Amino acid sequence: MKWKKADVEKYVQAKEYIDTILLPLIPFQFSQDKDIELVASQNDLLHIFASEIEKELAGRVMLLPSYHYISSAAKSEEYLRLNSWIQETEKQPFEHAILLTFDASWKKYEKEITGNLIWLPMIQSESFDSKQIKGLIKNQVEQICEMIRAYWQ
Amino acid sequence: MSDYKQQVSRRQFLNYTLTGVGGFMAAGMLASPLRMAIDPVLQPSRSGDLANVGLAEEDITTEPQRVEWKVEQVDGWYESEVTKSAWVFKNDKGEIVALSPVCKHLGCMVSWEGSEKYPNEFFCPCHDGRYYKDGTNVPGTPPPEPLDVFEQKVENGMLFLGKAHPRKGA
Known part of the structure; x- marks a missing residue:
C-alpha cells in the first residue's frame, strides 16, 4: 500500500494485516557539481525499487513518503529525526520498519536506528529501461522481498 | 370547385x-x-483491447508460467505505461487459463508453488493465502474469492490477454 487516499482507506479497514512500513532514504545535494547526477539517479532507482517491492508485497507493506535529507548532513542528527518518523508509525500496529538506502554512511548508525536498514549497492547505468537492467532490478527485488519475509518469520 | x-x-x-x-x-x-x-x-472501448503478451500458444504448458506485458493506462491525472502480469497454463482439458497474480485478500503478488509446503498451489507470501491450480481459493486461508481470470484469445499462434475479471466461487 502507498501513502495515498485510496490505499489508506483500505489500510484502515485491514490494519491487523499490514504490519510493515517501507521507507526509502533519499539524499539530495547541489554543492558538488560532479555528484549531482549520481545522487539524482539514486533517487530514480530507489523509487523504482520501492515501488516494485510495494507491488509484490502490497497487502502487508505500507510504502511511506520518502525520507529526504541533504547528502552532507550529519547522520548523528539525521538518525534521531529518522527514529522519530518510525516512532510515529508505531502509533499504529506496525511491527517492522524496513529502510531502503544506497547511502552506506547510514551503516555506521545501524544500531541506533530503530528499523531494519537494507543497504543496496548502486547500479550505474545510462538508463534503467534496458532489458538487461530491468532483469537485474527484478532479480534484486525478488531477493529483497525474500529478505523482508525473513523478518516476518 | x-x-x-x-x-x-x-x-x-x-x-x-x-x-x-x-x-x-x-x-x-x-x-x-x-x-x-x-x-x-x-x-471506443480502449480497455477492452487485448494485448499480445509475447507468448506463443505452443509454448504454454501445464506448468504455470508468469508473463508480463505493457499497456497504456489513464489513471486520473496520470497517463502511464503499466506492466501487467499473469500466470498462464493449460488445464487438464487443454484449455488456456490466464490467472491474475494479484491476491484477492489485500493485493500482494501470488506465485506458483511459492511455498515448499504447498506444492501444486499458488501461494501468497504476505499472509499465507493459497489457491488451487484453477485459481480457486483454498478455504481456511485469508483470500475471500478465486483469482481473477483474464480475457484471452489466440491469434496467429500468439496469446493475447485483455482485462482480468473476478469470478464467483468458494
Whole structure:
C-alpha cells in the first residue's frame, strides 16, 4: 500500500494485516557539481525499487513518503529525526520498519536506528529501461522481498 | 370547385411558422444533451483491447508460467505505461487459463508453488493465502474469492490477454 487516499482507506479497514512500513532514504545535494547526477539517479532507482517491492508485497507493506535529507548532513542528527518518523508509525500496529538506502554512511548508525536498514549497492547505468537492467532490478527485488519475509518469520 | 385554390388563412400561416421555428429551437436545444447522454456508447472501448503478451500458444504448458506485458493506462491525472502480469497454463482439458497474480485478500503478488509446503498451489507470501491450480481459493486461508481470470484469445499462434475479471466461487 502507498501513502495515498485510496490505499489508506483500505489500510484502515485491514490494519491487523499490514504490519510493515517501507521507507526509502533519499539524499539530495547541489554543492558538488560532479555528484549531482549520481545522487539524482539514486533517487530514480530507489523509487523504482520501492515501488516494485510495494507491488509484490502490497497487502502487508505500507510504502511511506520518502525520507529526504541533504547528502552532507550529519547522520548523528539525521538518525534521531529518522527514529522519530518510525516512532510515529508505531502509533499504529506496525511491527517492522524496513529502510531502503544506497547511502552506506547510514551503516555506521545501524544500531541506533530503530528499523531494519537494507543497504543496496548502486547500479550505474545510462538508463534503467534496458532489458538487461530491468532483469537485474527484478532479480534484486525478488531477493529483497525474500529478505523482508525473513523478518516476518 | 376543382381549380379552387385553397387560401392559407392568417391563423394557419402563423401556426405553421411558429411550429416550424419552435421545432428548430427545440431540436437545437435537445441535440447537445442527447449527444451527451449517448456519448458513452460512442466511445471506443480502449480497455477492452487485448494485448499480445509475447507468448506463443505452443509454448504454454501445464506448468504455470508468469508473463508480463505493457499497456497504456489513464489513471486520473496520470497517463502511464503499466506492466501487467499473469500466470498462464493449460488445464487438464487443454484449455488456456490466464490467472491474475494479484491476491484477492489485500493485493500482494501470488506465485506458483511459492511455498515448499504447498506444492501444486499458488501461494501468497504476505499472509499465507493459497489457491488451487484453477485459481480457486483454498478455504481456511485469508483470500475471500478465486483469482481473477483474464480475457484471452489466440491469434496467429500468439496469446493475447485483455482485462482480468473476478469470478464467483468458494
